[in-house]
Amino acid sequence: MFKKSSRSRNIRKKIETADDDPAVIEQEETVKKTITSTERKKKSNKKSLNALSFEDEEGDVEEFQVKKTKASRKFKLRVPDNLTEAMDVDEPVSNYDADTLNKLRANTPSLPASVRSTLQQDNNDDSLLREKFPSTMNATLPGIGIPDANAILAAKKKREQLRKGFNVVESDDGFIPLDADADADDKTGARLVREEDDFNDDGEAEFEKYVGDKLALDKNSAKNQKREHLEEAREMIEEAEDDDDRSEDMDRWEEDMMKFGGAKTQHTEHNPYMPPPNYQPAQIPEESILPSLSDVMKALEISTNEVTDSMQQYEANVTDSLRTIEHLNTTESDITKEVERSSKRYNYFQELSQFVNDLGDFLDAKFPELEKLEEEVHDVIFTKTEVITTRRWQDNLDDLYMFATLDTSQLNKEEEETDEFGRVKELRNSEAARKRRRAERQQRINQHISELEGEEAIKEEGLLTDDEMNEDYFNQRDAKLEEAQTSGIEKIMADVSEDFKTLRVVKDKFEAWKTEYYDDYEKAYGSLSLPGAFEFYIRAELVSWDTFADPMDFDSMQWHGILSEYGVSVDHEDPDVEMLNKLVEKVIIKKIKKMIDTLDVASSKQMRYAAQVLEQISYYVDINEKAYQSLALEIIETLENQISQFVDMIGTAVFKSDLDTESIEAKHRFFWAHCKYLKTLKTWRRYLPKEELERLGNIVMDRIITPILKPESSSTDLHLQNEALLLLSHLQK
Secondary structure: OOOOOOEEEEEEEEOOOOOOOOOEEEEEEEEOOOOOHHHHHHHHHOOOOOOOOOOOOOOOOOOOOOHHHHHHHHHOOOOOOOOOHHHHOOOOOOOOOHHHHHHHHHOOOOOHHHHHHHHHHHHHHHHHHHOOHHHHOEEEEEEEEOOHHHHHHHHHHHHHHHHHOOOOOOHHHHOOOHHHHHHHHHOOOOOOOOOOOOOOOOOOHHHHHHHHOOOOOOOOHHHHHHHHHHHHHHHHHHHHHHHHHHHHHHHHHHHHHHOOOOOOOOOOOOOOOOOOOOOOOOOOOOOOOOOHHHHHHHHHHHHHHHHHHHHHHHHHHHHHHHHHHHHHHHHHHHHHHHHHHHHHHHHHHHHHHHHHHHHHHHHHHHHHHHHHHHHHHHHHHHHHHHHHHHHHHHHHHHHHHHHOOOHHHHHHOOOOOEEEOEOOOOOOOOOOHHHHHHHHHHHHHHHOOOOOOHHHHHHHHHHHOOOOOOOHHHHHOOOOOHHHHHHHHHHHOOOHHHHOOOOOHHHHHHHHHHHHOHHHHOOHHHHHHHHHHHHHHHHOOOOOOEEEEEEEEOHHHHHHHHHHHHOOOOOOOOOOOHHHHHHHHHHHHHHHHHEEEEEEOOOOOHHHHHHHHHHHHHHHHHOOHHHHHHHHHHHHHHHHHHHHHHHHHHOOOOOOOOOOHHHHHHHHHHHHHHHHHHHHHHHHHOOOOOHHHHHHHHHHHHHHHHHHHOOOOOOHHHHHHHHHHHHHHHHOO
């Protein structure tokens, strides 16, 4: 457990002499042990800690050697030339007499500079100790200085600081160390650096100073450095172990020296009431006034309020954080939905683009067939109008012949036609033809006004439309219209795929455009472009519609019901009114324009139905728009053409003065037939421009009725003129 010290011990005995003898004789018995190589190696690495100087040791006495590190070996002292010359001068031999030694002893500092300051406070105790033990503490021998308590205590403190790793620098010795080890151990940087010391220095010294080694640039040098580091670490471990052994030996030697030198350890009796060493009493706080209860409650209330505010702030922060997290989650969800929607949108519009291209090819192929079918239906309906208007014109011409002389050059020149047997056909304006037509007309009139007589009967005959056709015509017409609506349309759509067969299927293809991608629908003006896709199917549905004989409300039509549902959803509850308006403008108005020549202006029923159609159109198309104005002009032109058929004839006719009863009846019948135009024009007052209606009324009044009447000579004519003026005034309201 205890390691036997292998160091040589110097045992000194103190020989007491008489008081009158000033010399102190010390006999030294030196017990010298043989030092092994291991111990010599260990002791050679350490500095001597003896503060005393003895005579030269003989034999195997251990020599003090300075061990240099690799870094310190590099710093070699360069001796200047002037110093070399000075060293060569012969020096006198030293003379160690008593006076010289005393002077040297007086000039040599007894304590290191680093420890000297720490011992200032102990000087009073040491002086007291010297007064009490002058022979022990201040004993001196010639040539030999015995350390006093201060020196021993300073040595202990220095050794303790060295053991803790502090570098003790004694700068008060009055010299600068010249060896490389001293420079290497100097961490303060106090030594001056000369130019020749820094010659060819690439910074390796600084690198070694902070790192401990040179910078290795290859693998071999790195391995060597690593091996050297391991060896130095091993040596440091061994030295640390030796320091422990040496410290025990040094402590034991110092105690012996204290005894032999005359310093005795002071033993004090244990006093249980004395404070232990290094005792520091507890700090007692100063007296203070205790706060009152109200102050404490106020402080507590303030603290509570602060805590409450902090809690509220923390809760608000937590709420904001949760709201932010929720917002971020919502944003992430929206972005995900938007990505999915964009992908779905791209696929939809790709499919829609292909569908539109196919629909365009289908319409290009089928529109000519549909237009041809519409022409056939138009001819069937126009046949009746043409027959009725021609018959009415011929009857009115026959009446005009009876009370006026006409310029036959204005009539169409007719050539004599023969039948298959070579017989000449009857001319249209011959007397025989007029009698035959009058008989047929009277037969038709008797079916309606057989109970009327006199002037009332003549008035009804003139106001009668006389648009009756035989039953065979109606049967044939209905059969042709039914065939066009069913077999004609089926024939057109026979080779069409299911994707283009009905209006509902096509509408469903376009419906997602509005319901799911409404922004794109608005930007592309879908309401204005879709009527072109639906027009074919609407016209196919209305191919057999007799516009002015078969009244129908637009909202009761099948196409209107289907397209009113277009785009109706939770977000868009109302139908696409703009698209319906465009459909009426593009399809219905076009249909009416094609059928306007089938309108019978003298028929009150057809004029009323036509006015109803125009009224429905005004619900979808503004009356100031170009499409509506164009249709109104077409209607006015048709009315004017049928009203002014006799204007030119009456302008050149010579009216007879002496009229028989039959001629007077013909004249009155002709008057009421043209007064009927004033009655039918009244139905257009809300839908046609007022100035146009007045112009048409003036044509009837000024150029047809007024020339045939003579109110100044006939009271009957005056009465008829008043009736006409009354009807004309209704148009001017």
